Amino acid sequence: MSTPVPVSLGRSKLIVIIAALLVYAVFPGPPANTRGQESKTLAERLGYAADAKLLIVHADDLAVAHSVDAASIKALETGSVSSASIMVPCPWLTEIAGYAQAHPQADLGLHLTLTSEWALYRWGPVAAKNQVLSLFARDGYLYPTEREAAKNINPREAEVEIRAQIEKARAFGINPTHLDSHMGTLFQTKELFEILLRAGRDYKLPILVSKDFARGGLFTTSLGPNDIMIDSVITITPAVTSEHWAEFYINAVKNLKPGITELIIHLAYDDEEMRAVTFNHPDWGAAWRQRDFDFFTSAQCRKLLEENNVKLITWREIGKLLQK
Amino acid sequence: MSTPVPVSLGRSKLIVIIAALLVYAVFPGPPANTRGQESKTLAERLGYAADAKLLIVHADDLAVAHSVDAASIKALETGSVSSASIMVPCPWLTEIAGYAQAHPQADLGLHLTLTSEWALYRWGPVAAKNQVLSLFARDGYLYPTEREAAKNINPREAEVEIRAQIEKARAFGINPTHLDSHMGTLFQTKELFEILLRAGRDYKLPILVSKDFARGGLFTTSLGPNDIMIDSVITITPAVTSEHWAEFYINAVKNLKPGITELIIHLAYDDEEMRAVTFNHPDWGAAWRQRDFDFFTSAQCRKLLEENNVKLITWREIGKLLQK
Numbered sequence: 001m002s003t004p005v006p007v008s009l010g011r012s013k014l015i016v017i018i019a020a021l022l023v024y025a026v027f028p029g030p031p032a033n034t035r036g037q038e039s040k041t042l043a044e045r046l047g048y049a050a051d052a053k054l055l056i057v058h059a060d061d062l063a064v065a066h067s068v069d070a071a072s073i074k075a076l077e078t079g080s081v082s083s084a085s086i087m088v089p090c091p092w093l094t095e096i097a098g099y100a101q102a103h104p105q106a107d108l109g110l111h112l113t114l115t116s117e118w119a120l121y122r123w124g125p126v127a128a129k130n131q132v133l134s135l136f137a138r139d140g141y142l143y144p145t146e147r148e149a150a151k152n153i154n155p156r157e158a159e160v161e162i163r164a165q166i167e168k169a170r171a172f173g174i175n176p177t178h179l180d181s182h183m184g185t186l187f188q189t190k191e192l193f194e195i196l197l198r199a200g201r202d203y204k205l206p207i208l209v210s211k212d213f214a215r216g217g218l219f220t221t222s223l224g225p226n227d228i229m230i231d232s233v234i235t236i237t238p239a240v241t242s243e244h245w246a247e248f249y250i251n252a253v254k255n256l257k258p259g260i261t262e263l264i265i266h267l268a269y270d271d272e273e274m275r276a277v278t279f280n281h282p283d284w285g286a287a288w289r290q291r292d293f294d295f296f297t298s299a300q301c302r303k304l305l306e307e308n309n310v311k312l313i314t315w316r317e318i319g320k321l322l323q324k
Numbered sequence: 325m326s327t328p329v330p331v332s333l334g335r336s337k338l339i340v341i342i343a344a345l346l347v348y349a350v351f352p353g354p355p356a357n358t359r360g361q362e363s364k365t366l367a368e369r370l371g372y373a374a375d376a377k378l379l380i381v382h383a384d385d386l387a388v389a390h391s392v393d394a395a396s397i398k399a400l401e402t403g404s405v406s407s408a409s410i411m412v413p414c415p416w417l418t419e420i421a422g423y424a425q426a427h428p429q430a431d432l433g434l435h436l437t438l439t440s441e442w443a444l445y446r447w448g449p450v451a452a453k454n455q456v457l458s459l460f461a462r463d464g465y466l467y468p469t470e471r472e473a474a475k476n477i478n479p480r481e482a483e484v485e486i487r488a489q490i491e492k493a494r495a496f497g498i499n500p501t502h503l504d505s506h507m508g509t510l511f512q513t514k515e516l517f518e519i520l521l522r523a524g525r526d527y528k529l530p531i532l533v534s535k536d537f538a539r540g541g542l543f544t545t546s547l548g549p550n551d552i553m554i555d556s557v558i559t560i561t562p563a564v565t566s567e568h569w570a571e572f573y574i575n576a577v578k579n580l581k582p583g584i585t586e587l588i589i590h591l592a593y594d595d596e597e598m599r600a601v602t603f604n605h606p607d608w609g610a611a612w613r614q615r616d617f618d619f620f621t622s623a624q625c626r627k628l629l630e631e632n633n634v635k636l637i638t639w640r641e642i643g644k645l646l647q648k
Contacts, residue, residue, distance in 0.1 A: 066597050066600040095444035271595070272391065273597035
């Protein structure tokens with residue numbers, strides 16, 4: 001059964017990934033370990049065998065809601081989740097910042113945010129309004145979709161906001177291990193992507209970009225020889241029905257290629273708060289996030305990773321290459 | 325058993341009310357219905373008998389959390405709650421604005437907000453940052469206590485913010501029936517009180533001020549003959565233990581004086597979201613709000629009001645006097 005791609009959420013991720021995979025199918029290019037200036041693969045540079053299957057299981061959207069924070073922390077501490085990223089403009093930042101301070105080894109990055117997508121619950125930017133006027137939708141919050149955001153935002157102002165989010169996180173005691181982009185807004189145009197790239201370079205933090213993306217041809221001209229790219233990114237889509245949820249992840253793990261893959265998941269409890277946050281939007285909704293939570297905190301998942309010789313790694317490990 | 329007055333919440337309300345009652349005990353003044361330019365009492369001006377016992381049961385803090393909104397709406401629709409007020413800077417504004425638009429007869433005012441009091445969950449002002457710099461605590465949100473807010477805020481900037489909150493509410497389709505002040509910050513100084521008073525006059529909206537307050541001597545010089553004052557305000561305090569909760573309200577209703585009283589309550593469910601919002605602060609916490617919800621949606625409460633000939637009224641009724 002196929003579910004239509006949702007209007008407001010995550011399309012960019014899907015489009016980027018699907019486009020990348022399609023392009024890769026036609027022009028697969030040379031094997032990854034012979035490309036670029038480094039003769040070693042990223043996995044080898046991290047000290048792993050070239051054929052090791054390395055996985056970052058990454059929870060998005062921390063600080064959006066207490067339900068997200070509570071479920072993500074539980075899964076980081078007791079489940080098969082190795083990394084997560086925080087949305088600095090969101091109401092529960094103080095909660096997750098407190099956690100980050102108390103758990104300096106937790107692998108927490110920033111999910112840089114230029115959109116506010118839910119119907120009943122909204123947030124604005126971090127920077128002073130007069131510095132980032134183009135970021136505001138007419139209702140006084142961030143734009144609800146990545147398309148509208150990319151279309152209306154002045155990239156200079158996007159850069160001001162992104163830097164303000166990084167600085168605010170640091171002021172709150174968060175030392176991010178990596179940077180990525182909520183709803184892929186910073187992957188919408190080359191100009192926006194270069195903002196993310198510059199932030200990563202300036203702060204010496206890895207950004208989420210994979211060879212899949214690069215093979216899609218989207219940003220290859222922006223990337224330099226010193227920029228780190230993981231190998232691939234996987235995320236579940238609304239086309240997967242709830243009864244096939246575990247099956248999707250089981251197949252993803254069984255078919256994992258050697259190299260570094262990020263599996264993007266979305267955790268929360270299917271509770272009153274989360275049902276209200278995601279009101280009228282089952283895709284990436286409360287039940288969706290509970291399903292992700294249930295799978296990635298299960299014994300089944302832990303066993304699956306073991307049986308398939310998949311090693312969970314973190315962005316912190318990758319970031320060390322940039323700090324040398 | 326006595327509970328200490330909390331550090332961060334509601335002290336101003338207590339102090340104002342206790343001070344007012346103490347002063348009134350010493351200088352009770354002439355009977356209410358012979359004071360001022362009007363020979364009729366406010367109750368009579370609304371068409372009630374001079375000895376009618378009129379009560380606004382008023383839920384504070386709408387828009388703070390989904391739990392608050394859901395419980396308050398339920399109590400407004402099915403319980404003995406007649407009015408409520410909305411905090412415009414808070415994350416769930418869009419939810420309650422949707423409700424207000426769909427329920428134009430609901431008696432919803434604005435709980436004008438200059439503080440952000442909870443440990444893990446914070447909000448900032450509505451106005452552009454550069455116009456209200458003095459409103460920001462060092463962490464980039466509003467001050468946590470009314471004392472700090474009153475001490476640090478530039479009153480001109482407080483007025484900009486208050487007006488921005490009223491305008492934002494209107495832009496979101498809320499037609500407020502009254503104005504009051506979250507944590508009583510606008511009752512902290514005469515200058516701040518006059519901001520509330522001017523807003524009420526300019527928008528032709530009644531503000532929460534009672535003869536108790538005026539008798540306390542705090543603002544009598546600011547009030548003019550055309551300003552509307554209700555007779556008294558009652559609210560439960562942390563000194564009341566949970567087992568005496570219903571008893572407090574039963575006594576309050578049984579001892580109600582003729583005239584117009586506002587009973588300020590705080591509604592939410594004792595759920596995960598609300599326990600996280602009110603983390604580490606049982607006073608005005610999640611269980612407190614559930615107790616208020618349970619009492620004011622009970623058959624016991626409905627019967628109590630009936631048996632004591634107490635009529636529930638709204639701010640909308642009072643506000644009509646200002647629109648004539």
